[in-house]
Amino acid sequence: MNEMLDAQRKLVPEMMEIMQRRYRMLKYVKMAGPVGRRPLGEMASLTERETRTMMDSLKMQGLIHVAKEGASITSDGITVLHALEPMMDDWAGRKSIEKKLTELLGIKSVKVVSGNSDTDQTTKNSLGMEAANQFASEIGNGKVVAVTGGSTIASIPPFIEKSNDTKDVLFIAARGGVGKEIGSQANVIAASFAEKCEGKYSTFYYPDTLSEEAHEAFRKEPTVLEMLQLYETTDCVLHGIGNAQRMAAMRNASDNEQKVLQGEGAKGEAFGYYFNRAGKVVHRLRTVGIKMEHLQRIPLIISVAGGQSKAEAILSYMASAPKQTMLVTDEGAANEMLNLQKK
Structure with a gap:
């Protein structure tokens, strides 16, 4: 060619x-x-x-x-x-970039779309469309799909084409939580996926600000026990990757917590875990959701994140990501990741 x-x-x-x-x-x-x-x-x-x-x-x-x-x-x-x-x-050079990143990150595959999400909203839509294509082609006989919150994951459902493969799928939030941005909450996004796929969904609301005592008591509630069982049977995860400091600020983390994250060198965030550049977990939210040990046995994991500003965050998560991970990103993030690796 x-x-x-x-x-x-x-x-x-x-x-x-x-x-x-x-x-x-x-x-x-x-x-x-x-x-x-x-x-x-x-x-x-x-x-x-x-x-x-x-x-x-x-x-x-x-x-x-x-x-x-x-x-x-x-x-x-x-x-x-x-x-x-x-x-x-191939003509645009993205195939070469995909190959280099796949080898660099040590994961199943990387798909790079044109553009930079930081400066072009249509690029985020391209990420959503490509992630939808990957999901449709790989879901197979999947039954329980966990999705995270965030605007990038919210961009996926509009591009999903109805298929008999997804009619029996149950969509759930990958992590319990509540927030101000309703459209970016995992529960709402799970419902959007279910609507487009003609599947089912189950909601799970869990405050991020519970004390340790309240957290332990809440974990014994029937709805939480039911969700914990679903996490054990999840066979597909669609998730975003956030900038550590930005995510902490969005969650109204205390000044002390933000200083701890900065001191520990936190760069990226996913599933309520904060990672340093080497992929080590340096902090974790007190919540109920998909755990890192769950990811090791889940056959289909699609990570979706783009924008030059997200490059360091993506690298920090990918340093310990399961080998079966598929990354959908854009040229802005991909080129910056390669530049950071050279340095």
Whole structure:
């Protein structure tokens, strides 16, 4: 494939640029459709005239359908996207980055989408779409799926296509908790997954601020015991990775707790655990949820996190992540991880 791409670049260099722009536009339509011309142009950083010309070309080829509510991708468009994806990733250098990161992190696989979530909201949607694709292709006979909170994991359900493989799946929160951002809570996200998959979900509310005595008493409640049993049978986890200091601040951690995290060199957070650069757990929230020992036996783990600012956090978690982990990230985080490793 590389030889063919090189030959095409030399013979018709402008062809690859045109194909990449149309491929990107088609992907945006799939991601946001039905979508109007103006927001589509903003996503693709094109003028209104350029957007209209490209939409006309895609429509003429039967790859998109344009109606009053906006443009939507057709079945032929989806087929073209899937067929071109390996070549476009290879041409853009993402295949090489994925291979390097997979070896560096020592995990099952890495998938890199274009862009940087720190500066481009559409990149976070690309992360959600790619994570949805990975989930759909790997879930198999999965029965209990645990999901964490956060805006990145919340971006996945809209891109999940209904399948008979997921109708019997039970979605649960990977960790009990309550918070102010309702849409980013694990319970709400679990319900969103269940709705898109026509599956089931079970809610689990657990305050982060319980005293040790209250925590021990709460663990004996029937609902908690039931959830603990579900964690033992979980066979898929979809989770995000957070920046340690940022997550501590969001959870209103005390000044003393934040100083401890800083002193211990905490870089990343997942499942209520805080990790230093070497992957060592330096602090843990008093809560009920998926534990690190659970992860070792769970066959399908999909980590989703992007943005250059998340690179150090991702590396800290991945330093001790189970080998069966699949990472979905973006170019911003991927390139920064490689740069940090060189240093």
